[in-house]
Amino acid sequence: MGESVLRFEHVTVAFDGDPAIEDVSFSIDAGESRVILGAAASGKTVILKTALGLLRPDEGRVLLFGKDITVLAEQDLYDLRARAGMLFQESALFDSLTIEENVAYPLENQKLVDVPNEQVRPRVAEALRFVELEHTLDKLPSELSGGMRRRVGIARANVTAPQLVLYDSPTAGLDPITANNIMALIVKERDLRHATTIIVTQRFQDGQIMAKYRYNASGKTLERAGSNGSGAVQGLKFLVMKEGRLVFEGSEEELQQSRDAYISKFVLRH
Amino acid sequence: MLDFLKPPVLTIQEFFQLTGRVILNLPRRPHYFKDIVLQMDIIGVGSLPIVLLTGFFSGVVMALQMSRALQTYGAVSQTGPIVAITLVREMGPVLTAIAAAGRNAAGIASELGSMKVTEQIDAMRALGTDPIQKLVKPRLIATCVMLPCLTAIADFVGMLGGFMIATLLLHLTSAEYWNGAYRALAYDDVVQGLLKPFVYAIVISLVGCFYGLRTRGGTQGVGLATTQAVVVSIVWIFVLNAFITKIFVSI
Incomplete structure (x- = not known):
């Protein structure tokens, strides 16, 4: 178990009184990965922006690299943000x-x-x-x-x-071939640098690539985790967002076995 | 009951919050000199053609209108002083500021608004840059430096326009016109004529940045922000002009 890189504690972010995310709690340790799934407008992007202090929570605490960023001034956040990278939805x-x-x-x-x-x-x-x-x-x-x-x-x-890289819908609006190439790059980046990675997506396949594949540096290709002596992907969890609330946190197997109507429908659909 | 007052009060509060943050950031590093020079080029040099045209024709119209009134009293020789005083005190600063508001407040609001809706402002913050330092401060400094210069140029070409009418149509001599204009201008006229554009520059740049940075939605939001920036800055130019004029008249 490594050092906690990012921790959400009962975080609520509202716009004009309407909560975009509500009472969200999770944490991620160094070297781990999270795949945040959810339908459109379920609050996925808000989580990433809140993680870097681009949005301020109305309630709860966000600890980035162990520091409570909810009490830090904008000027003091830049040093923490320098330790994180983010891919925005439309690249920005x-x-x-x-x-x-x-x-x-x-x-x-x-x-x-x-x-x-x-x-x-x-x-x-x-x-x-x-x-x-x-x-x-x-x-x-x-x-x-x-x-x-x-x-x-x-x-x-x-x-x-x-140390921490956040990807906001990296495959949204792309054809399947390009989307898989993008995911391959993200896996490559994760495995070569051992960066803590959070990816937000609507596509279950993106999560499966993160969970099932590893980058083989010698062969310069992606290969299924566990094959050719490579270990399984460790420390990867799926999170599912529904209407601003975190409704699931667990492994890929647990996600697929879930009997919750929303979650199972979400997984099967993809 | 007074709920209708909340949005405008909130807007004013947010505007002054932005103003406060800009003032606090003025002495802070980094200063982005390259961006300041670039904005001086866009705002100053870019506005030169429109300022030259509006300034020149204001002087022409002023001389033509005044000559009719002055002929009644047989005082056509006073055309030079009247054109000079009117241009330096009022017409030059206000017309230049309105031209600058139409061009630059709109330009600033649409540029920043587009950056906002495409998440470039968030990206800037995520990548270690304060948008106040990188975007607002250079635009404020550039406008504050360039608008008084543009106003001085507009005043001069306006007087040239008046001179053209005075000599060609009213048959005044060059000496009559320029001596009259020079003698008519007092020290406080020049101070007033340069203080006004400095104040309007603060309004134009900050209002443009404010509406650009609070843009919401897509292209429609950018259009709305641009319109609001122009309308609000022009209204404030007229309101502040009345106040500053009142102060100088009282002095």
Whole structure:
């Protein structure tokens, strides 16, 4: 059992009096993974934004890297956020900056990330090579496809090698082949860096890829966990959100065995 | 019973919260000088054509209108002083500010609004940058520096427009016009003429940023934020103009 990286304690976030998430509690330790499933508007994105202090809880506490971020001022949150990376739902790339400038942004702007100027470009190129987009350095985000933008977003979220990485619907709106490629990149990132990973998705298949596959560094491919001597994926749990409430937390087997109408329907549908 | 007052009061409260945060952040690092220079180019140099045109034709119209009234009293030679005083005290600052509000408050609100609805503002915060420092502060500083400069330019080209009418149509000599204009302007006219655009610059930039940063929804929200930014900043320009004028008149 490692150190607790993120902990939600009875967290409620409301907009104009309507709770978007209500009484949500969970925690994740270093090196673990969580897959948060849920229908649209069930509060999944709110959880990720609250985890980084982008949204303030109305009730409860959020502990990020052991610090209660609900009492911290915005200025004090930047040092904690520097230890985390996030892929936003539609990538949220800065549309007036080139791909290189986008990926370099956290290296140049996060105070805790001390990268000498001459190392920024190589680090950016390396991050883009990881997502197989090293040829797009000088392009603008609008010149890339949706899947490519998502991959740039993954590169930007991981370029500082953060301890915690949050992925908000990384496969939403993508064709199945591109979606699987994106998931393969996320698994690769998780297994190579042993980063604590939280992924929010509507697709059960995304969770299954996280649970059943590992990245084989020597073969440079994904392979089923447990095959070729690779161990099973440890510390992965599924969370299911329903109308702002956390209604399930457990392993993939427990999720599939659940008799709850909402959960089982959700799983079977995918 | 007074529930209808809640939204406007909340808006004013949020606006002053933003203003307070910007003021606190003014001396704080980082200062993003590159962004300040870029915004000075967009807001200042970019607004130059519209300011030159509005300034010049204001001077032309002022001279034409005044000449009719002054002819009645046989005082056409006073065209220069009247054009100078009217432009420097009122028309220059207000018309330049309205042109800047239409162009820059709208530009700021739509740019920041688009960034807000595409989560770029959240991404900025997640990636270690305070949007107040990176987006609001450079726009405020750039507008505060450039609007008084633009106003001075508008005043000058307005006087040139008046000069053209005075010499070509009213047959005044160049010396009559410029000496009259120069003698008419007192120190407090110039102070007033430069203080006003400085205050309007604060209004235009902060109102533009405020409505941009509180944009909700999609493209419709961006359109609404842009409209609100322009309307609110223009209304405040007129309200503040009345107050500042009253103060200087009392002095």
